Amino acid sequence: MEIGLEELQLAARNHGMPLEALRYDRTPAGLHYLLVHYDIPDVDADRFRLIVDGHVERPMELTLADLRERPKVSAPVTLECAGNGRALYEPRPVSQPWLLEAVGTAEWTGASLAALLAEAGVRNGAVDVSFAGADHGLEGGVEQDYERGLPLAEAIRPDLLLAYDMNGHALPPQHGFPLRLVVPGWYGMTSVKWLLRIRVLDRPFDGYQNEHGYRWKTEDDAAGTPVERMRVRSLMVPPGFPTFLPRSRNLRPGPVTLQGRAWSGAGPVARVEISIDDARTWAEAALEQPPGPHAWHRWTFEWDATPGDHVLASRATDATGAEQPLRPDWNVGGYTNNAVQRVPVVVAGEF
Amino acid sequence: MEIGLEELQLAARNHGMPLEALRYDRTPAGLHYLLVHYDIPDVDADRFRLIVDGHVERPMELTLADLRERPKVSAPVTLECAGNGRALYEPRPVSQPWLLEAVGTAEWTGASLAALLAEAGVRNGAVDVSFAGADHGLEGGVEQDYERGLPLAEAIRPDLLLAYDMNGHALPPQHGFPLRLVVPGWYGMTSVKWLLRIRVLDRPFDGYQNEHGYRWKTEDDAAGTPVERMRVRSLMVPPGFPTFLPRSRNLRPGPVTLQGRAWSGAGPVARVEISIDDARTWAEAALEQPPGPHAWHRWTFEWDATPGDHVLASRATDATGAEQPLRPDWNVGGYTNNAVQRVPVVVAGEF
Numbered sequence: 198m199e200i201g202l203e204e205l206q207l208a209a210r211n212h213g214m215p216l217e218a219l220r221y222d223r224t225p226a227g228l229h230y231l232l233v234h235y236d237i238p239d240v241d242a243d244r245f246r247l248i249v250d251g252h253v254e255r256p257m258e259l260t261l262a263d264l265r266e267r268p269k270v271s272a273p274v275t276l277e278c279a280g281n282g283r284a285l286y287e288p289r290p291v292s293q294p295w296l297l298e299a300v301g302t303a304e305w306t307g308a309s310l311a312a313l314l315a316e317a318g319v320r321n322g323a324v325d326v327s328f329a330g331a332d333h334g335l336e337g338g339v340e341q342d343y344e345r346g347l348p349l350a351e352a353i354r355p356d357l358l359l360a361y362d363m364n365g366h367a368l369p370p371q372h373g374f375p376l377r378l379v380v381p382g383w384y385g386m387t388s389v390k391w392l393l394r395i396r397v398l399d400r401p402f403d404g405y406q407n408e409h410g411y412r413w414k415t416e417d418d419a420a421g422t423p424v425e426r427m428r429v430r431s432l433m434v435p436p437g438f439p440t441f442l443p444r445s446r447n448l449r450p451g452p453v454t455l456q457g458r459a460w461s462g463a464g465p466v467a468r469v470e471i472s473i474d475d476a477r478t479w480a481e482a483a484l485e486q487p488p489g490p491h492a493w494h495r496w497t498f499e500w501d502a503t504p505g506d507h508v509l510a511s512r513a514t515d516a517t518g519a520e521q522p523l524r525p526d527w528n529v530g531g532y533t534n535n536a537v538q539r540v541p542v543v544v545a546g547e548f
Numbered sequence: 549m550e551i552g553l554e555e556l557q558l559a560a561r562n563h564g565m566p567l568e569a570l571r572y573d574r575t576p577a578g579l580h581y582l583l584v585h586y587d588i589p590d591v592d593a594d595r596f597r598l599i600v601d602g603h604v605e606r607p608m609e610l611t612l613a614d615l616r617e618r619p620k621v622s623a624p625v626t627l628e629c630a631g632n633g634r635a636l637y638e639p640r641p642v643s644q645p646w647l648l649e650a651v652g653t654a655e656w657t658g659a660s661l662a663a664l665l666a667e668a669g670v671r672n673g674a675v676d677v678s679f680a681g682a683d684h685g686l687e688g689g690v691e692q693d694y695e696r697g698l699p700l701a702e703a704i705r706p707d708l709l710l711a712y713d714m715n716g717h718a719l720p721p722q723h724g725f726p727l728r729l730v731v732p733g734w735y736g737m738t739s740v741k742w743l744l745r746i747r748v749l750d751r752p753f754d755g756y757q758n759e760h761g762y763r764w765k766t767e768d769d770a771a772g773t774p775v776e777r778m779r780v781r782s783l784m785v786p787p788g789f790p791t792f793l794p795r796s797r798n799l800r801p802g803p804v805t806l807q808g809r810a811w812s813g814a815g816p817v818a819r820v821e822i823s824i825d826d827a828r829t830w831a832e833a834a835l836e837q838p839p840g841p842h843a844w845h846r847w848t849f850e851w852d853a854t855p856g857d858h859v860l861a862s863r864a865t866d867a868t869g870a871e872q873p874l875r876p877d878w879n880v881g882g883y884t885n886n887a888v889q890r891v892p893v894v895v896a897g898e899f
Contacts, residue, residue: 198553199552203793203794205559205647207793207795208560209564209646209647209649210563212560212561212562215722217590218722220590225720226577227577227579227580227722228588231578236566237569292793295560296556296557297560335790340789370579372578438691439586439685441585441688442554442558443557
């Protein structure tokens with residue numbers, strides 16, 4: 198693998214969640230993964246207005262106070278970047294070079310999107326709803342505010358939030374201050390940050406980020422299919438302690454509790470299995486209930502570590518029967534890589 | 549430049565401060581640069597004890613409550629990683645591959661280290677004070693808790709803090725919860741996080757991070773000199789808006805306020821100059837007073853952007869007369885790169 202300066206510029210700005218932070222039910226701010234498409238905009242909360250318009254009976258313009266006065270809804274939601282694992286594909290698609298860390302779970306608090314849309318009165322014939330943020334840039338030759346569309350049926354789900362708080366505090370600037378969308382179950386690209394405008398459309402949304410970005414395809418010139426829900430995945434806290442470079446793992450012999458998290462955008466996780474022999478044999482981990490229907494499950498596995506080299510792995514299966522693959526499912530954009538994580542460890546009395 | 553997997557693993561965990569965050573006097577948590585040497589330890593605040601021992605009259609053991617009961621000291625302090633700019637050296641030293649972003653300024657609140665040492669009673673003959681954290685790893689073949697030494701004369705300066713709050717809230721886990729050292733003026737490696745033990749020594753501290761790490765040298769087998777205070781530096785908020793990849797800058801013609809920050813570990817900044825012609829000619833920027841003696845200065849510069857390609861640059865000079873160089877001062881470890889930042893921009897009416 199050889200990463201160039203352009204990608205390093207993205208990797209230096211954006212950041213993953215160090216995997217030891219899988220220990221937290223709710224990821225502390227600053228540890229939650231962060232992807233900023235363009236620049237972090239400087240939105241003045243006092244002048245902020247959310248526009249709701251398009252194919253609705255009653256267009257609206259709301260201040261932050263208007264939104265905070267509405268019934269408050271809170272939920273822990275796991276968000277993962279659609280490009281998580283991109284740098285582990287071969288050949289490697291060139292973009293933000295994520296390894297495994299582009300995930301996090303926060304308690305998001307805000308107003309219900311469905312209630313807002315009901316108040317605005319969605320007209321017959323509505324198809325999609327688009328969400329535009331203040332994040333401005335040039336991509337694929339198109340100057341744009343970051344904007345994503347959602348099918349109406351998804352937008353009126355009861356669990357979508359217009360979030361103004363993260364873990365009980367106002368959103369940090371980098372997570373969308375003062376307002377962002379949170380779409381549980383979907384990869385993070387749809388949870389538009391620095392949200393300024395919601396448009397109800399009587400035709401499919403054809404903006405850049407749906408038509409060109411976030412398409413799953415194996416050939417450059419194919420139309421592909423849209424990237425939507427998070428595939429089933431599990432990750433492990435690498436046990437023991439690291440070597441500074443290359444961040445390999447060192448562990449003393451004896452009993453150790455392996456732990457991690459598992460999630461799926463398709464529903465609950467049904468099973469997590471652990472391997473200590475590089476995915477040759479598997480044993481079932483203890484799986485906890487998640488802190489909410491759209492948050493990750495904690496899993497644990499008791500292991501009596503014996504001296505020598507081992508490759509640990511975890512594999513989750515969700516309620517639909519979908520299971521993590523051993524090898525990544527390559528695609529042009531480097532999306533949805535939910536291949537089983539491998540964690541080589543050296544177990545020894547001395548290092 | 550070609551970054552390998554080992555370095556990318558560091559870049560994916562650690563993160564810089566996106567340069568648009570130079571707009572904040574105090575960097576919001578999660579935007580401040582972060583370097584974790586090994587893993588983020590899980591320190592139980594209730595069981596936490598700070599040990600103060602070694603060459604003192606009265607060894608001490610303090611709880612977090614003991615520390616919080618002591619007189620509270622707050623200060624905005626700019627911290628920069630000693631390796632900031634490492635990936636811009638040629639040949640490129642292999643380690644955390646920072647570009648420009650490893651800096652931040654927080655309001656740190658805590659107890660005075662000098663007062664604590666006075667209470668413990670430093671004995672005659674004391675030379676160094678060492679600070680050990682809970683962060684544990686293997687580096688250069690040495691298993692270690694991260695530990696740094698400071699000359700006694702520096703340790704008893706009145707402005708060193710044992711900090712428990714960052715920007716008015718308890719330290720986030722990744723910034724040293726529940727307690728860290730803050731050494732204003734020095735590169736960040738000395739501001740030991742997850743601090744557990746302070747030892748006063750009657751001999752020079754000879755631990756790994758002083759004897760092997762953070763040495764400035766131009767030949768592998770040289771002893772080198774210790775890396776200590778931050779060199780004078782300025783950085784600019786890249787104006788306009790970015791292209792997603794390669795993060796180049798696009799700007800419309802007309803008046804624009806360029807802005808950024810400047811700092812030095814040797815004292816106040818005396819002057820910041822701006823060039824819009826790739827460092828051929830310079831003009832003086834307006835320089836503001838910093839929010840505290842150890843925090844960065846804001847600077848601004850009014851520019852009437854004309855269509856075409858320009859390379860912007862900023863150059864700071866501190867009160868000692870030290871000036872940022874145009875070319876980096878190469879060294880084995882890739883430390884102290886304070887070379888002038890270049891920001892290519894395309895000014896046009898349409899993109």
